[in-house]
Amino acid sequence: MGELGATTLWMAICLATYSGVGSIVGKIFGIYSLLESTKKSVYLLVLVLGVCTASLVGLFISRDFSIAYVAGHSNLAMDHIYTWVAFYAGNEGSLLYIAFVLSVMAALAVRFAPSSVRPTLPFSTAIMMVVLVFFLVVMALMANPFAKLPITPPDGEGINPLLTHFGMFFHPPALMAGLIGITIPTAFALGGILGKQTRDEWVEIGRIWGLVIWLLLASGLLLGSWWAYTILGWGGFWFWDPVENAAFMPWLVLTAFIHSIMVQRRRGMFRMWNIVIINIAFSLALYGMFMNRGGPVPSVHSFGASSLGWVFLLFLAFGTVVPFAIFFWRFNLLRSARALESMLSRESAFLMNNLLLLGIAFVTLWGTVYPLISKLITAQEITIARPFYDQVNGPIMLALIMLMGIGPLIPWRQASVVTLCKSLMWPIIVGFIVVVIISLIGFTKLYPLIGYGIAGMVTTGITIEWVNGCRSRRLAFRESYPLTFVKLLMANRPRYGGYIVHLAVVMVLLGVLGASFFNIQKDVVLAQGESVDVSNYAVKYVGTNVVSRSDRVSYLTDVEVSRDGQFFKNMTSRRDFYPSFNMASTRAAIHSTPIEDFYIVPSENMADGSVGIRILVNPMMWWMWVAGPVFVLGTVIALWPDRRGSITKPL
Amino acid sequence: MYCKFSRTVYAVGLLEARPMYARYILLLVILLSGFVLVHPLHAQSPEQELSTMEYDEEEAYAIDGMIMCPVCPAETIDQAQVPLARQMKQIIRQKLSDGQTREEILDYFVDRYGEQILAAPKREGFHLIAWVAPIFIVFGALSLGILALKSMKNAKEDVPLGSTIVDDQEDRHRYLGIVDQIVSQNHPSSSSSEDTIDSEAGDGDRG
Numbered sequence: 001m002g003e004l005g006a007t008t009l010w011m012a013i014c015l016a017t018y019s020g021v022g023s024i025v026g027k028i029f030g031i032y033s034l035l036e037s038t039k040k041s042v043y044l045l046v047l048v049l050g051v052c053t054a055s056l057v058g059l060f061i062s063r064d065f066s067i068a069y070v071a072g073h074s075n076l077a078m079d080h081i082y083t084w085v086a087f088y089a090g091n092e093g094s095l096l097y098i099a100f101v102l103s104v105m106a107a108l109a110v111r112f113a114p115s116s117v118r119p120t121l122p123f124s125t126a127i128m129m130v131v132l133v134f135f136l137v138v139m140a141l142m143a144n145p146f147a148k149l150p151i152t153p154p155d156g157e158g159i160n161p162l163l164t165h166f167g168m169f170f171h172p173p174a175l176m177a178g179l180i181g182i183t184i185p186t187a188f189a190l191g192g193i194l195g196k197q198t199r200d201e202w203v204e205i206g207r208i209w210g211l212v213i214w215l216l217l218a219s220g221l222l223l224g225s226w227w228a229y230t231i232l233g234w235g236g237f238w239f240w241d242p243v244e245n246a247a248f249m250p251w252l253v254l255t256a257f258i259h260s261i262m263v264q265r266r267r268g269m270f271r272m273w274n275i276v277i278i279n280i281a282f283s284l285a286l287y288g289m290f291m292n293r294g295g296p297v298p299s300v301h302s303f304g305a306s307s308l309g310w311v312f313l314l315f316l317a318f319g320t321v322v323p324f325a326i327f328f329w330r331f332n333l334l335r336s337a338r339a340l341e342s343m344l345s346r347e348s349a350f351l352m353n354n355l356l357l358l359g360i361a362f363v364t365l366w367g368t369v370y371p372l373i374s375k376l377i378t379a380q381e382i383t384i385a386r387p388f389y390d391q392v393n394g395p396i397m398l399a400l401i402m403l404m405g406i407g408p409l410i411p412w413r414q415a416s417v418v419t420l421c422k423s424l425m426w427p428i429i430v431g432f433i434v435v436v437i438i439s440l441i442g443f444t445k446l447y448p449l450i451g452y453g454i455a456g457m458v459t460t461g462i463t464i465e466w467v468n469g470c471r472s473r474r475l476a477f478r479e480s481y482p483l484t485f486v487k488l489l490m491a492n493r494p495r496y497g498g499y500i501v502h503l504a505v506v507m508v509l510l511g512v513l514g515a516s517f518f519n520i521q522k523d524v525v526l527a528q529g530e531s532v533d534v535s536n537y538a539v540k541y542v543g544t545n546v547v548s549r550s551d552r553v554s555y556l557t558d559v560e561v562s563r564d565g566q567f568f569k570n571m572t573s574r575r576d577f578y579p580s581f582n583m584a585s586t587r588a589a590i591h592s593t594p595i596e597d598f599y600i601v602p603s604e605n606m607a608d609g610s611v612g613i614r615i616l617v618n619p620m621m622w623w624m625w626v627a628g629p630v631f632v633l634g635t636v637i638a639l640w641p642d643r644r645g646s647i648t649k650p651l
Numbered sequence: 652m653y654c655k656f657s658r659t660v661y662a663v664g665l666l667e668a669r670p671m672y673a674r675y676i677l678l679l680v681i682l683l684s685g686f687v688l689v690h691p692l693h694a695q696s697p698e699q700e701l702s703t704m705e706y707d708e709e710e711a712y713a714i715d716g717m718i719m720c721p722v723c724p725a726e727t728i729d730q731a732q733v734p735l736a737r738q739m740k741q742i743i744r745q746k747l748s749d750g751q752t753r754e755e756i757l758d759y760f761v762d763r764y765g766e767q768i769l770a771a772p773k774r775e776g777f778h779l780i781a782w783v784a785p786i787f788i789v790f791g792a793l794s795l796g797i798l799a800l801k802s803m804k805n806a807k808e809d810v811p812l813g814s815t816i817v818d819d820q821e822d823r824h825r826y827l828g829i830v831d832q833i834v835s836q837n838h839p840s841s842s843s844s845e846d847t848i849d850s851e852a853g854d855g856d857r858g
Contacts, residue, residue, distance in 0.1 A: 233732060370784075387717055
């Protein structure tokens with residue numbers, strides 16, 4: 001089966017090269033049959049890489065430890081269900097995964113390309129194939145997943161214990177798919193301008209792919225936070241780790257993109273800007289994969305450290321310079337269809353939103369590269385970690401979320417100060433009331449107060465939009481309220497889907513503010529029967545059950561929790577020690593409610609039977625995880641195709 | 652605090668009584684007073700209970716978040732659960748109860764482990780650049796954006812003649828757009844009310 005995999009890998013390289021070169025040649029010399037054939041070979045690539053992927057999965061399932069990758073990332077004790085995780089646990093497998101996903105996306109992109117981009121599709125295909133060939137060649141020459149070991153070991157080394165978590169089934173694949181997926185809208189944008197289609201041909205398809213990729217990245221990031229929260233055992237969810245940042249930055253830029261593309265869709269403006277921004281997203285995505293797959297910085301994501309770094313660095317340079325070169329080459333063709341009518345308009349608000357998002361992305365990038373700069377200039381090793389990003393990005397993010405409350409209330413083209421103030425009055429009043437109420441309750445920290453005020457403002461703004469929309473629909477159609485609401489959502493999906501996503505952002509904000517500013521953390525060592533008070537909870541350590549497995553020793557710590565002096569709950573948290581990795585993974589016991597999470601995790605089991613545990617009370621965390629499905633819902637509504645074609649007319 | 656709150660309610664009540672422009676001025680005042688209200692409250696919130704202990708746990712916890720764990724990748728000592736991190740946390744608490752300040756404690760760790768033990772460089776000397784650059788990045792971007800918007804206001808429009816695709820429908824929309832524009836210039840009040848309908852009713856309905 002290993003031979004099958006290695007063979008299909010080389011077949012894929014040949015096919016992808018043929019598709020790329022063939023589509024350019026066919027386009028330039030007008031050879032129709034060649035173009036058709038390259039299309040077919042793009043579809044065939046899915047099959048070939050599918051077989052390649054299946055053969056690696058087969059090797060894992062048959063536990064063929066003669067294959068170095070299988071021996072390095074699984075063992076006999078591993079549950080078969082973790083094959084999926086083991087598949088991308090190291091460099092070789094994740095490269096294969098990335099290549100396979102890209103081939104599937106490329107085939108879908110080619111198959112479902114709308115007629116407006118057909119004339120330039122060969123260029124777009126060629127761009128996708130260049131990226132695909134890069135990954136395939138790196139895999140074949142430098143990180144072959146089918147490489148054999150000289151001697152077959154009796155058992156494999158096993159999977160990294162930190163990866164054996166439910167979140168790991170989705171977090172890495174979603175992020176990797178999202179990062180590589182940015183190739184598709186970039187290819188449409190660049191293909192379009194290469195073929196001198198410099199008006200709005202690519203906008204609709206670019207928006208759809210942009211949203212899909214955006215959702216993949218958003219869910220990947222949230223699932224990663226959830227994984228960190230439940231398994232890393234420190235009770236936090238985000239810590240500006242270099243690799244987290246590397247996935248966060250493209251997501252930010254893509255967020256900017258899915259907003260600014262709406263301006264081009266509705267108004268034919270921002271034509272250059274959208275190309276610039278998708279190019280930036282693409283560069284940052286390549287940077288993200290570089291950090292993750294050959295990363296030079298220490299991170300909790302150092303699962304696949306390798307010597308691939310310089311190859312990725314070269315491709316990163318190539319992937320940054322070439323798209324911008326294409327952009328500047330066609331620069332003078334990218335003129336807006338319309339001039340801006342007013343500085344106070346939805347268009348301007350979108351541009352400001354874009355700049356703030358890019359601001360956060362570049363500040364984050366600055367934080368990541370600054371230690372290198374410092375080392376070069378002052379020869380001093382320094383660290384840029386969480387406090388820096390919290391302090392610098394926090395205010396920009398609040399400003400951005402505030403703009404999120406104002407922007408949708410500003411009409412397209414031009415707004416008058418009077419109408420704007422009218423529509424902003426209630427949101428601002430409610431935001432202000434929220435601030436007053438919260439400060440009267442006794443929470444008086446500045447940041448969260450502003451944050452909660454903004455949350456109240458945004459929520460009110462969206463509610464008012466919905467209420468007004470429903471009202472005017474009811475005047476026209478006389479339907480029941482729920483039906484009116486659903487029909488309203490369906491009438492302008494990009495817009496009302498966007499509002500749902502905005503609500504999800506508010507929910508994340510609630511979680512972040514609660515857990516960062518009002519959390520209570522206590523690290524204690526308890527002997528059996530001893531108890532400790534945390535906030536209004538009391539925790540009594542009942543005992544630890546030790547269970548030995550072939551690959552790990554599990555310590556199940558039982559505690560009895562009482563709240564306000566009354567028995568509340570028995571909770572069991574777990575700590576697994578993996579001797580072969582000399583590594584422990586923890587599984588926190590969490591009682592989660594919309595008001596607060598009660599979180600308990602063992603950090604060390606002492607020889608005398610006492611246990612070191614960390615107890616946390618994290619207010620409002622629940623909202624952050626619930627936001628995930630809301631993100632999905634909103635994006636799906638925004639994406640849902642309309643039978644009547646595009647109904648939102650250009651303004 | 653209660654007094655300030657009632658004053659706000661009074662101000663909101665005034666909104667109903669005054670003419671248009673006065674409302675917006677009041678609104679602005681309310682907004683600004685919001686920030687003024689928030690600020691002093693922030694300063695008045697020391698946790699009194701903690702002072703009975705030898706050290707301020709909140710301060711200790713804050714310092715934990717500023718020091719990297721030397722043996723774990725990219726984690727501060729409040730996150731890390733290794734014994735070394737625990738010892739370091741113990742040292743911080745010891746030093747705090749000895750009456751040392753945050754600065755002294757941070758310096759102590761810098762002396763032992765070098766600058767990279769700090770989770771973020773100090774805001775002094777060369778490393779001031781790290782902190783100042785983000786401000787330049789954001790404000791630079793915003794002012795560039797405003798310049799870009801200004802130039803877009805004066806931009807020549809892309810004339811579809813001679814371009815590769817002739818889209819009748821788009822031309823019609825463009826024509827209607829120009830008509831709209833002229834109409835709205837002649838009747839500014841009618842244009843603003845149309846915008847309100849547009850933003851309230853969900854502009855997709857009319858497609």
